[in-house]
Amino acid sequence: MLELKKGEDILATVGGIEDIDQARELFSRTIDADNQQKLAAIKNEEALVKIANAIAMCKPDNVFVNTGSAADVQWIKEYSLSKGEEKKLAKEGHTIHFDLPQDQARLVKQTFYIVNENEKMSSLAKTVPRKEAKEYVQQFMPGIMTGKTLIVGFYSRGPVGANAAIPAIEISSSGYVLHSAELLYRNCFSDFDAEVERCGLFFTNLHSEGDNTSEDVPNARIFMDRSWLTTFATFCTYAGNTLLLKKGNHRFSVDYATYYKVEEQLAEHMFITGLTGPGGRKTFFAGAAPSGCGKTTTAMVGSDFIGDDLAQFWIDEQGILRAINPEKGIFGIVEDVNREGDPHLMDCLRGEGTEVIWSNVLIKDGVPYWVGNGETSPESGVNFQGEWFKGKTDEAGNPVPMSHKNSRCTLVASAIANHATELSEDPKGVPVKVITYSGRDSDTMPPVWVARNSDNGVAIGASIVSKATATEVGATGVNRQPWANAPFIPGALADYMKAQFTFFNSTRFSDGNRPIIAGLNYFLTHENRGGEGSGLLGEKRDVKVWLGWLELYAHGDVEGIETPIGIVPKYDDLAKLFATINKEYPKALYDMQFAIYVDKIIARIDLQTEAYSKEADIPSTLFEVYDGQKKELLGLKEKFGPVVQIDNLA
Known part of the structure; x- marks a missing residue:
């Protein structure tokens, strides 16, 4: 049986913020007036203490609260561009994000569930004892956002008010991660408190890419604390590892349904x-x-x-x-996406009017290309590992494809012609x-x-x-x-x-x-x-x-x-x-x-x-x-x- 709130809350222990009074005092010192005013709309004290502990631990230079307003979302896009996490492409609303060569997919060997003693786990699950996870967090996460801005957003995993929807907080120093969150999830800033009251819980996700260097990737970890419904991700940017609203919170949802919502x-x-x-x-x-x-x-x-x-x-x-x-929205693999098999998606990717974040495809003159697109592709360009040309090989002599097999496109699903947006x-x-x-x-x-x-x-x-x-x-x-x-x-x-x-x-x-x-x-x-x-x-x-x-x-x-x-x-x-x-x-x-x-x-x-x-x-x-x-x-x-x-x- 999964027991919620069992064992030491690592985020609270390392952050050191114990109650709402300490949280508000920290906010007064670390958040500017505009963002304090925005955060004041959130009344749930448990959520506020979580955010305070993230700030206390990660020590960002600034804090930005994303309410989901057009102005806030635009700020996030510009922040991502200014950091070089994304670059504009030729088509309006299209950007490219490159992950590090070592961070092109889920880091399965560096992804762990934080467990308490004697918990029954899937034999297919990789686990780390709570004490060991805390030691990692204590070593690598204090100060990890120094020189950066901590961005916090409030989202619903499902239409607000739906029986099985669960609210979640996404905290990251990455503009790309929060930009992706805005395309993939429903911002529920104005409904967050009511949604937490309706379903009785929320998820918390904390990520920082650190200095985002290849040398850091071996130290990357993705932790899911299933007892405290909190995720930690470090030293990586691939969305499957960092946008933990997605697979990290899916894991929590599986747990919750398995142990607390049987037959429901x-x-x-x-x-x-x-x-x-x-x-x-x-x-x-x-x-x-x-x-x-x-x-x-x-x-x-x-x-x-x-x-x-x-x-x-x-x-x-x-x-x-x-x-x-x-x-x-969709965070879809683009390899072999073409007119014959995926005409509706291709209309979005090659047509006008759809906002798209591309990742790890080939870029030539501001245009993305990928393996299996059914089009004439260029002989050279830039991809996730730098300059690329047809016939290029890696250190082992293997051909380097123009796009990674796990190259992705991120866009809102409502842009796709056969999307049933009203029903969705x-x-x-x-x-x-x-x-x-x-x-x-x-x-x-x-x-x-x-x-x-x-x-x-x-x-x-x-x-x-x-x-x-x-x-x-x-x-x-x-x-x-x-x-x-x-x-x-x-x-x-x-x-x-x-x-x-x-x-x-x-x-x-x-x-x-x-x-x-x-x-x-x-x-x-x-x-x-x-x-x-x-x-x-x-x-x-x-x-x-x-x-x-x-x-x-x-x-x-x-x-x-x-x-x-x-x-x-x-x-x-x-x-x-x-x-x-x-x-x-x-x-x-x-x-x-x-x-x-x-x-x-x-x-x-x-x-x-x-x-x-x-x-x-x-x-x-x-x-x-x-x-x-x-x-x-x-x-x-x-x-x-x-x-x-x-x-x-x-």
Whole structure:
């Protein structure tokens, strides 16, 4: 069980501010009159003491309070430009930010949960004892903002007033971080006190880049104090490490849902999007996929895009699953973003009128370029590691691409043509009918399948596998990626899994409103399905077909074929959907994609069974699902052989 406010509050100990009187006395000495007047609007004393301790510890030259006003946001942009954290590009409203070469993605080996003694943690979580974390903070953070300005902003992770939205404070000496926060999150300065009172807690995030040198990066740390809902980040600027409103606070939200909101809420690493079905009906999907596995592409396919990364869920009083996006913008990978696969996003990136922060792409004459953009690219320019030219190699002789694989664009989601802005900002959330899970699987699972029931659905989420991606520094190989949320699950996996089984089996769902749960896989290759060559069996535009079939299935408009792993589509139904995107769908391709490769699936089940058997207290339901599927698969193999054609099951 997670116990809040257990153990020593490191920020308070190192900062030394114990009460509101001491905080106000510090403010009178360190904050100018204008910013004191702005801060006076915040009445929550716990929040004010947190801010005071950040000032006392970090010792900035100045303090700036961001109320979210146009003037304050403009000040932040100009501050970032003046420090050189961003530079203007040729297009109005576009800037470029370069992270250090060693700080291009999440620093997984330098990211830790601060833990108390005897706390149950996920076996996939890196932890640091509270005493050791305090020693680091005492060594490296006092005075880390000397010569800089501490900026504090107040944000809501979700539409203000939404059931699962949680307010948060972002404190940083980086203008880039606060500029990004303004694009990605809802400034709730005027609602902060009321929101804290409504939900009973808030998150605190404290970051400083220090001198921002490559020599400092080995000393960088990203700490999440799960007991005190406080994050610390030092000596880095990559937003995944520093804008801790994002993944740092997502971790806290997962914890909170797992231990304090069982059967009430979930916090997931999922897109949210709506698809328009027959008669104009809107059906909303939420789906998990590790980075590089098509999550943003899937979200953008929808006619009513809500979000591409995070989702907060609850079951409303009518028994309907509801979801909000805690973010209002996207921090998206740009590699392979092009007109063919991502036309709406490209309109924002190449058109006029959208504010965009680019990171770690190639810049030539003030124009950004990136790998896979589908355009003619320059032979030279400047990127995150300095001057670049075609054919450049690194010290090991490897080609240096013109843009980093984890290059990003940051923009407000409402700029995207298919974004359902009004729904996205509605605190009631959107009703979710379909949950999907997908990984990067070249040889085992079909493109789409539906779980027979909620228990089997939870097992699909628990069984995601994927290759390591460029979002994680130091990660390699093929990894298990439970729910695509495992890097963000602080507590024991068993506790998280129990919360999943409890939530999706809840009797709170009203008739017809329990979501269907499905698996997606876009990465089957010809060579692994009896064909020739290493190319994919599908392409980006096929995603609309797989989602389209799920939309029809969720409403009972089509039926499927029962298999041991779940329900798969019938050929005729898919052929009709492919026709709507002006594409032929040969029966031979369907047979390749949906054949049941028994031995491969059993090997996958055995892999997961072995891994979860090493975890304490995993619910027996998971192993019962695996055992049931394996038994049925072996029965199919005995009857039809190791590769079962789908027609044999129709």
